[in-house]
Amino acid sequence: MARTDERFRGAYNQLLDYCDDLSVGDQLPAELTLAAHLDVSRTVVRAALERLQSEGILNWDGRSKSLLREAKATDRLEVKFQQISPEELEHQFLNWILRFDVPPQTSLNVTELARKFGVPAYGLQEFLASLSRMGLVRRRAKGGWELVGFTRDYAVELSDFRMMMELNAISHLLALPDEHEIWSRLAELEVAHRKLAEEIDDRYHDFSVLDEQFHTAIGSVVKNRFVTEFQKVITLIFHYHYQWDKKDERERNLAAIGEHLDLIEALKTRSEDAAMKAARHHLTTSKQTLLSSLRIHALS
Missing domain, CATH: 1.20.120.530 (GntR ligand-binding domain-like)
Structure with a gap:
């Protein structure tokens, strides 16, 4: 699969989001596990892992895939999404919370939610950061996000x-x-x-x-x-x-x-x-x- 393919780019960015929840030195799971998590083929996963290694983010040696450094915003690849507007994202997310589909203190999986709401993962990260000012979500001490919820x-x-x-x-x-x-x-x-x-x-x-x-x-x-x-x-x-x-x-x-x-x-x-x-x-x-x-x- 060509490196310019949008599916590869989306999967690569999602893999960066996955790494955001890890610490330097942590191991990534097997390719099959990553493929299921990202909802892509093993071929796309391998291409994304190769890119992570070439960028010095990951050390990939056989089954060992250890994180070398935290990802930066400049590591992300541009993806052309047919995405919803920020206003619609806000409406859908608050709708999801206020219908009590998830309980308070639930960990939020950025990759899964980005897929659910049809937005790039980095866009959802920015949205969660803005929503944290309203007290509905908060950052976890070890990375990632948690739903505070409507109490x-x-x-x-x-x-x-x-x-x-x-x-x-x-x-x-x-x-x-x-x-x-x-x-x-x-x-x-x-x-x-x-x-x-x-x-x-x-x-x-x-x-x-x-x-x-x-x-x-x-x-x-x-x-x-x-x-x-x-x-x-x-x-x-x-x-x-x-x-x-x-x-x-x-x-x-x-x-x-x-x-x-x-x-x-x-x-x-x-x-x-x-x-x-x-x-x-x-x-x-x-x-x-x-x-x-x-x-x-x-x-x-």
């Missing part, structure tokens, strides 16, 4: 942080002129909320999408890179929690619609006291609902 403590801290961010956004919103686009957007959302309330018996499961749109609209008035970064994970988590607990779903969603409408009405009157009171009430209720939803996963 009760995380839910409490996230809810409290959400309260601060959204109250700040409401202060910004109330200061905006009448011609600002947020007012027409709130008018549209008010109509959508009233329509959903009228059709609640058949459409109560649609509330999670409307909730996401509503809180995203309020947060959009604040132009702050740090708020933007955390707003994405906050929005997605509070979007999904409506799907975790189906008990009394219609009643809970109808009550939340009423709380949204109370906040919209307070915003329309430009009363900061009324708006803050309505927002605190709704966000407190939302926090309690989130914690209650976690009980079905034995996390609360």
Whole structure:
């Protein structure tokens, strides 16, 4: 197989990721084991091992394959991936976490996850590094990554942080002129909320999408890179929690619609006291609902 072949390049980079979890002097497993791990043929594995040896990363002598040095970013080969966007990767990964497909403290296999989400392994490494700032994953002491997961403590801290961010956004919103686009957007959302309330018996499961749109609209008035970064994970988590607990779903969603409408009405009157009171009430209720939803996963 030619060295310029994309399959070889992808396998070679995955083998570098595998070596990232090793220490200098450690042995790599047999070729068959590596072929199964990388999902390639033994021919591709041998070509990748030869490249590692020529680059001084590996000493390959018969069955002995010992790591000589840690890989650098410049050791990687360019691969043209038909990959998903960073935004889609974030959505899929958080979706994976929030559906509780894996428990907290699970070791994350970068090679397997890169294949799962259709991204290069180095791109997933960069994504995990950015996600670690949100506290959902962390680096292991001996290399690699570990899923911290969505716990009760995380839910409490996230809810409290959400309260601060959204109250700040409401202060910004109330200061905006009448011609600002947020007012027409709130008018549209008010109509959508009233329509959903009228059709609640058949459409109560649609509330999670409307909730996401509503809180995203309020947060959009604040132009702050740090708020933007955390707003994405906050929005997605509070979007999904409506799907975790189906008990009394219609009643809970109808009550939340009423709380949204109370906040919209307070915003329309430009009363900061009324708006803050309505927002605190709704966000407190939302926090309690989130914690209650976690009980079905034995996390609360």
